[in-house]
Amino acid sequence: MSTHTSSTQGLPFSPLRGSPLSASPKGQLNSSKYPYRVFLGLARWWRAVVEQSPQYLSAVLGAIPFLALVAIVIILFHEAFPAIKVNGGGFVTHSKWSVGSEYANPIRRDGVATPVGATYGAWPLILGTLEASALALIIAVPVSLLSALIVVEKLSARASRWVGVFLEILVGIPSVIYGLWGALTLGPFLAHHLAPIANHIPNVPILRFFRGPTYNGEGLLTAGVVLGIMIIPIIASTARDLIRQVPASLKDGGRAIGMTDFEVSRKVIWPWIKSGIVGATFLGLGRALGETMAVLMTCGAVLGTTAHSIFSNMNTIAATIVSQLDSAQTDGTGFAVRSLAELGCILIVITLICNIGAKLLLSRATHDTTTT
Amino acid sequence: MTQRPPSPALDQLNKKRRFKDRLLWGIAACALIVIVIPIIWIISQVVSKAIPHMSMSVLLTNTIGNGGGLKQAIVGSITLLVLVGAIAGVTGIGAGIYIARYAPRAIAGFLRSTVEILAGVPSIVVGFVGYIALVVGSHWSFSIWAATIVLSAMVVPYIAKATEVSLRGVSDSLREAGEAIGLRDSLVLRKILIKSASPGIVTGFILALAISVGETAPLLYTAGWSTTSPTFSLKHSPIGYLTYPVWTFYDFPVKSASYLALEAAMLLIILVIALIALAHLLRHKLSKNLPQSL
Incomplete structure (x- = not known):
């Protein structure tokens, strides 16, 4: 930024760009002489925002895949945690898959409510x-x-x-x-x-x-x-x-x-x-x-x-x-x-x-x- | 050149080597055919079975029970395509730009790995998490937005990867030329980097959409199924889509249902191939008149 404005430094109205903005480093313009300085400041700020926005916007977007991955893993393990506790190691060695009885009252195993007869292998x-x-x-x-x-x-x-x-x-x-x-x-x-x-x-x-x-x-x-x-x-x-x-x-x-x-x-x-x-x-x-x-x-x-x-x-x-x-x-x-x-x-x-x-x-x- | 003395053993050996060489390329050619056969087999089977039952009413009436047409499913699939295209497109392209251009080296490497890992997460797991977190956990019930979010999460890595790879493929001399004539940073990005990378970005984007249109597993428990046109409310807005009838109706004993499955399959194939063709067309068009480097 500063590199290409330096060549036109000191010119209140840059003939190169047709806009006073690009040629107005801070402090160059006197507010009593240029009452619209406030707007210039605003415009300069806006230009900076526009200039920087791709960087910050894309950084936010770049974080999304990471956040999505973390969310997927956390939600999945959080949901599975009680089952991991109850099913234990038998989950990976047993073969029977049964939802259990939906009519009998659920029983508590390791503090988790499960239907009677539910086994998962x-x-x-x-x-x-x-x-x-x-x-x-x-x-x-x-x-x-x-x-x-x-x-x-x-x-x-x-x-x-x-x-x-x-x-x-x-x-x-x-x-x-x-x-x-x-x-x-x-x-x-x-x-x-x-x-x-x-x-x-x-x-x-x-x-x-x-x-x-x-x-x-x-x-x-x-x-x-x-x-x-x-x-x-x-x-x-x-x-x-x-x-x-x-x-x-x-x-x-x-x-x-x-x-x-x-x-x-x-x-x-x-x-x-x-x-x-x-x-x-x-x-x-x-x-x-x-x-x-x-x-x-x-x-x-x-x-x-x-x-x-x-x-x-x-x-x-x-x-x-x-x-x-x-x-x-x-x-x-x-x-x-x-x-x-x-x-x-x-x-x-x-x-x-x-x-x-x-x-x-x-x-x-x-x-x-x-x-x- | 000196004449080499005749040697039957050497000739024999060379014959054997030449034979092995031919054999390898013969087998390799067969491997190419193995790639092409399933495509032709699948497409011809589906199309030949679906064509006899195809009519305009399929496109113009909604599904009624397990018969009728597929209008709302077509509308739903295209709606999802547009929504996912907008959300995943912005996110994926933005993420790709960040990784390729702005991120510090270590962060770029880290994010690149995350993108690749996210691409490897099975679609059913993404769908299941969407079901737990959005449909049940947030009490959305089946919702077009739950489906959009889940599909976007699946597709974003592909778009991000395509964007990043094509941005990094832009030659340094081109970018440096832009910087040298004093272009602002945002203009370098827009007029040089994105413009030169656009064939790759657009192709990756459309191919990712083609993948999203064919997804079923993540939609079954997030989008649900609807026999009316989509609504856009956050909660209780199930939506119809083309892959649902294929999976649900293909082994129904009722004739009208299995016809519906075949017709939906045919429409899906047409849609996917149209998207792939569009991707190549756009790539061809965009890469015309682009300077490769200085």
Whole structure:
């Protein structure tokens, strides 16, 4: 500010700006000579406000994501706290999920009113969440990596832009529509075409997990495949950005000593992006863990049992919160909602660990490339 | 160039290497196809099942029970889109500007992490907190504003991130040129930084809106469901939106209900693809005539 007014200092009416304001440093104008000095002061103040406002306004807005995050965590844990106290450690190891009797008088446990017979065990949900996400990663990671590789190394700029658009569409397609497709099309398709083949797998431990009755196509496999498709864009676009950062000189060096493109990708690109890819995988995992509607519509949504096979019905934490909140509202003591909040706490802790881990790994990966 | 002596073993090896190379790119091409197939499969399935039942009455009548049309849901979805666009747009772009331009280094890094962590919070958790805090805790009951706040909280990180990344992408020489000719700070921000970053900001903003329009889980227990046009009062103002019929009606035994689900799904796909197309169109238009650097 002061730097550019200095050149016109002393001129009451700046010919440069057509306004006396810009050329009037404090004390230059005499109020008896210029009775409108008050207005000038006001205008100068206003100019300062306008000048400074983006800074302060954006600082206020910049604090909002942080405040929102803190509010979400505090409200969630505050709501869940009584449930955490009553359910104890059994919450993560037991399997039975029961709201209890809504007719008998509530009893007090650890100072918290709960319906008679209310027991909450989230083990099948935790396991189901992890199983579905693992399946999703098994599908999404190789597809994403290979397509990112071909996009960077082989495709023209125009073609890779189109792949980018496809990835955006994959992100944009609403979760419910993935669910609709999974429930109406993919599930029955897998049940009718894949399950009969899978039933040739011998009925022995471990392998037994990959065969079984299909329940109309809703189950772990369908949910996992749908989730896998949904997390492809996040992993693929992160991997693409990582591969783009590999210095061209290194790749050219590899080619100069006669490496094939395959060898360049394995011996040059891969070591360079390895830790970043782990980070990208964690990002995808974080997304898969929290995905709700698509899983809810394709998993069969059973409560209280873990999946016996890749085709059996299952459930995840996120899907349970949505599907059980309706019936939880009938619990007059509010304990059912609190137990769902406890589920939410588990979910948010797992996803936060994933996302923070991903961020650390990715920032290390990008750091490596800039310093080397 | 010297002739190398014939060596069958080396030829064999090179053949193997070349084969491996081709194999890798073959598989990689298949991976690309794997990305495209679900898109085509999903869109063609939904559209082909919905088209036969599509008519103008779907767009012009409200939902009646589990039949009728989707007018109020379309109006509701677009209302939410506008409200979220206004609130999350201002917040996200403001936050992005602060992180990229004004925040001290340490605070910028910290806020950047918070934005990324907030983006990673599962949508259902945000919705559930909205339900606990606003719908029940503040006695709003189902409310259009609860839905707007929850959706905005989900979308703000995407917009903030896009804004920040595109602002940091503006070349320093351009900004310094502006400062050198004595532009005021606010003008540097407006005429140079935001203008040069606008293609990225606008694209990120619209893509974030496209994500918000497809959300279901956070809306189920904040927006509720309504079969009449939206009202804007703070309390007791449930609102209809397009994702609700898809989730609620898709496995109804009644034909009219499942048709409604398919029609809503088709409208959603059209809306999302239109938004993505708009984002690219605007990016193309805005990035014309923009100097990249000096």
